[in-house]
Each structure stands twice: as C-alpha cells, then as structure tokens.
Amino acid sequence: NYQCYLQVSTTLQDDDSSVFACLLSFHDPHIGNPKLQLKSADVICRRFLESPYDEMVAAHLRGCWALSIDDFKEVYVCQVLTVQAFVKAFQSQKDDNWGLPLMFKLVLDLREFADSVDKEMSRTGRGKRGEMLEKAADTIMSCFRVCGSDGRSAIGVSKKWGMLFLVNQLFKIYFRIGKLHLCKPLIRAIESSTIKDQFTLAQRVTYKYYVGRKAMFDSDFVMAEEYLSFAYSNCHSKCKRNLRMILIYLIPVKMLLGRLPTLELLHTHNLNQFADIVRAVRTGDVQLLNKALIKNETFYIQTGVYLILEKLRAITHRTLFKRVGHILGTHQIPLQAFLEALKSQGIDDIDMDETECIVAGLIFNGNIRGYISxxxxxxxxxxxxxxxxxxxxx
Known part of the structure; x- marks a missing residue:
C-alpha cells in the first residue's frame, strides 16, 4: 500500500503524466487489487500527497471499492469528485499542459460510468433517460473551459490541445441524450481554433463524423457529405465497425446528392438494409422503396436515417417520371401517364390530384424543369x- 502511494507521489514529480493517468484509470489492472479498494483513504492520501492530488487519489480508491461491490452510481460519484479535484490542479498549472493525458483518462471513465448508471436507472425505472450523462457533460465542460481559456501559453504547452478530445466526448453524450443544439457552440469553438487541423487524425475523424451527422439532421447535405467523407476516407481500414457507422449516414447523404453506392460496398460492410433502397432509386420503383422502408423500419429509426430516406421518395418519383418522358418522347407529357405508371407499380391509393401534387413538388425542388398546364x-x-x-x- 505505502509503495503505491509513494509511486503516485514520485510520478507527480515527473514531466509526463501518462503513468499517473494509468494509476487513476479504471482500465488499469490495479483496480482489481483488494488492498486498493478502500472505502475511505482520505487520511493516508493527505499523508503522502499535496492537495488537490490527495482528493483525486482518495476518490479514485473509493471508486475502486464501489466498483468491487458493483455500486456503479457510487463509482460515478467518486469519478466526478476525481475530475473536480483534477480541474483545481489543472487550473493552477500555468504555461503547462502536463495534465492532458490524465484528463483524457478521467473524462473517458466518467462518461462510461455515467452511461452505465443511466442504463441501470433506465432498466429499473428509477430515473430520467440521460440524467447522469447530462450531469457528466456539465463536469466535462469544466475541463473544456480550462482548456479553451488558455490563450496566453505558448502553443507547445497550451491546454488547447485537449479541446477536441473533450468536444468529441461531449458530442457522444449530446447525441445519446438527443440534445444536438448543445453541439453548436462546441463546433464554433473548434472551427475558430488556429490548431483545428493539427489535432491527431483520430480525433479529427471522430469530430468530422459527429459534425457530419449533425449537418445531415440540419438538412445541410453538402456539408454532411464533406465531413462524413473525410471521416470515412481517413478512418483506419481495420476499424470495420467505425467504417460501417460512418457509412450508415454517408450512404443516405450521397444518395440524396445523386450518388448511389455499389451493392458490393453494401455487402462488404454488412449494410444490405440499403440494397433495395438503392435499387428503387436507380430504377424509379416506388413500390420497392415503400417495401424497403417498411421491412427495415426498425434499423432506420434506431440509426436516425428514416426521415432522410423518406426524402428519397421524390428522387424515386423523378426517376420514374423521367422514364415515362423518355418513352413518350414529347415535351408535353399527360399527367395521366404518370398516374398510370404509379398504378402499374401496385400503388392503387392515388388519384390525379395527388399525382399533380407530386409533379408540382418535383418542379418546386428543381427535379423537373417545366410547368403544369x-x-x-x-x-x-x-x-x-x-x-x-x-x-x-x-
């Protein structure tokens, strides 16, 4: 036990906080050591460590104890105390970003424990959805404010290098709890940063992925394609799960912009849920589109792309009507021909007025150049x- 405290004390005197970060990480094997699972370690920590590092270590050891008895809510509370003590220490470090590796570990553990508590509370019906994650976001924001306000330090020792990691953690929370409007000031902070293109590629890929998704939900499909394409192109080829996650949003966006994926790509990434959608849009098969939306409705809703795919209905109508126009070979196309084309696909609950509305919508959106007589x-x-x-x- 005493050797452990001495190790922490010695580590604090080093220039690299990576070792200290491991000593306070719940992903490190030490959390399974019964001698470090202490319900109360305040006294002994004060003996070996200065404030606020004694508070950090004491809270962590209590967290190890709580984890040993599967009390995740108490672990979360302890992790909040650890982060709050860290912020005190971090603020006091002028012209120094020594604590960044430690901050990364602490914040990651905080978000994961908040997520675990939320799932447990949701399962037992003892709390509101996302309550703990939202509180965790407030704690993470305290770290972000320290990093974002460090404008006087030389760039090499600036705390600003921690901004993008924190933003990505906050994105994960805000997307989980459905509060995307809170992402806007974070995006503004990163986009206005002079080092936005110098963060690690992994952090930039994550950032572009979430901003691309937000742009998609905001109907800014050009921006969504740009950011999601960056994320896909720069994601490591071995990260199959991440590549698939990016494609779930990139594929609908590209289809809305007129670029359809190959069936080979869908098969490679196990995204055959989009196969019939692609066939329907390519051939103008409205009935096939309807069937695909119904068949895979759960998947589309869970991933949040259902309403985006609904927008493909207009493009599918355009493809069908374009085929009708080519067959008739005239620039004066009877609306009855469009109505018959829709009915030939098994769409019986449609009349001339609705057909005329569909055509008017296509003209308004620029999918057809012309007018209705x-x-x-x-x-x-x-x-x-x-x-x-x-x-x-x-």
Missing part, C-alpha cells in the same frame, strides 16, 4: 435538360 392536365417540360441531375437540384 392544369387545364390540359399536362406537364410541359423544358426541351433542354428537362430532368436535371439530382446533384444540381440538391
């Missing part, structure tokens, strides 16, 4: 590029 029940299309590329309309 309501009196003659015809669509009069431009003689040049009547059905512009989807990307242009988007």
């Amino acid at each position: 309501h009196q003659h029940k015809k669509l009069v299309v431009s003689k040049v590029n009547a059905f512009p590329p989807i990307a242009a309309a988007s």
